[in-house]
Amino acid sequence: MDLKVRNLSHRYDDLEVLRNIDLTISQGEIVCVIGPSGCGKSTLLRLLGGLERPTEGSVMQVGEPPAGSLNPLTYVFQDFALLPWRTVEKNISLVLEGHRLDPAETEVRIADVLERTRLSDFRKAVPKQLSGGMKQRVAIARALAVNPAVLMMDEPLSALDSQTRELLMDDLIDLWTRENFTSCYITHNLAEAVRLGHKVVVLSRRPGVIREIVEIDMPLAERTVSNAEIGEIQQRLWNMMRDEAQSADMELAGG
Numbered sequence: 001m002d003l004k005v006r007n008l009s010h011r012y013d014d015l016e017v018l019r020n021i022d023l024t025i026s027q028g029e030i031v032c033v034i035g036p037s038g039c040g041k042s043t044l045l046r047l048l049g050g051l052e053r054p055t056e057g058s059v060m061q062v063g064e065p066p067a068g069s070l071n072p073l074t075y076v077f078q079d080f081a082l083l084p085w086r087t088v089e090k091n092i093s094l095v096l097e098g099h100r101l102d103p104a105e106t107e108v109r110i111a112d113v114l115e116r117t118r119l120s121d122f123r124k125a126v127p128k129q130l131s132g133g134m135k136q137r138v139a140i141a142r143a144l145a146v147n148p149a150v151l152m153m154d155e156p157l158s159a160l161d162s163q164t165r166e167l168l169m170d171d172l173i174d175l176w177t178r179e180n181f182t183s184c185y186i187t188h189n190l191a192e193a194v195r196l197g198h199k200v201v202v203l204s205r206r207p208g209v210i211r212e213i214v215e216i217d218m219p220l221a222e223r224t225v226s227n228a229e230i231g232e233i234q235q236r237l238w239n240m241m242r243d244e245a246q247s248a249d250m251e252l253a254g255g
């Protein structure tokens, strides 16, 4: 299934947040969205997932979600959003409850996502026993359990220290290499965008318009930190963003 955004604009009362966004997220690709603080990245993700309706324009789901999909668009947030009193497996089963699955299918789905995210040994742990990186793995496993068409990721690594971020990026690359999942991935972090994005959408400061869509035609598995080409693309993205980020920063700081 593809997501197609056509001529989308959004405002909150007098605040114009997004303007004339045209974008396609094709099946099997990770589309990263970057832009200065407050430019409308999270708003765009909510509009894409149907949590809010755009003031103008449309978001279309084109094609069928994968077989067995219980929820075509599923979110992973920065703060993990796990229930602290539930074990890992019970946090995952939470999103399956209400779908009238028989217990055997529920178990198959849980075991499957635990294995895919290398969490099988942790199924009986509760969140406080887990590091931040492990918690986010659980949140990713939970999102995968409904077999979504598109994983909507809103700064999923931002709450983690830099080493854990690197490890989870490797995990995501590994997962994508095995499964070619589809994702819209919001981030502040340009290093993440160039490591994970097949396309990087650069938004201007608010109202966010698309300044450029940079396609990166290099297999994810080859995009190491030390790769010169990736470093150059990251620099180019920063050059595009620097002035806008500075202005947005001063605007916010000034209230």
Ligand SMILES: Nc1ncnc2c1ncn2[C@@H]1O[C@H](COP(=O)(O)OP(=O)(O)OP(=O)(O)O)[C@@H](O)[C@H]1O
Residues within 6 Å of the ligand: 012, 015, 017, 035, 036, 037, 038, 039, 040, 041, 042, 043, 044, 188, 206
């Ligand atoms: N529900 C809402 N009602 C009113 N204003 C909102 C609402 N949601 C977001 N905004 C405003 O819309 C603008 C864009 O917010 P959004 O969170 O989408 O930006 P962002 O690019 O994700 O920001 P950041 O990078 O800081 O997370 C901000 O000025 C924000 O205050």
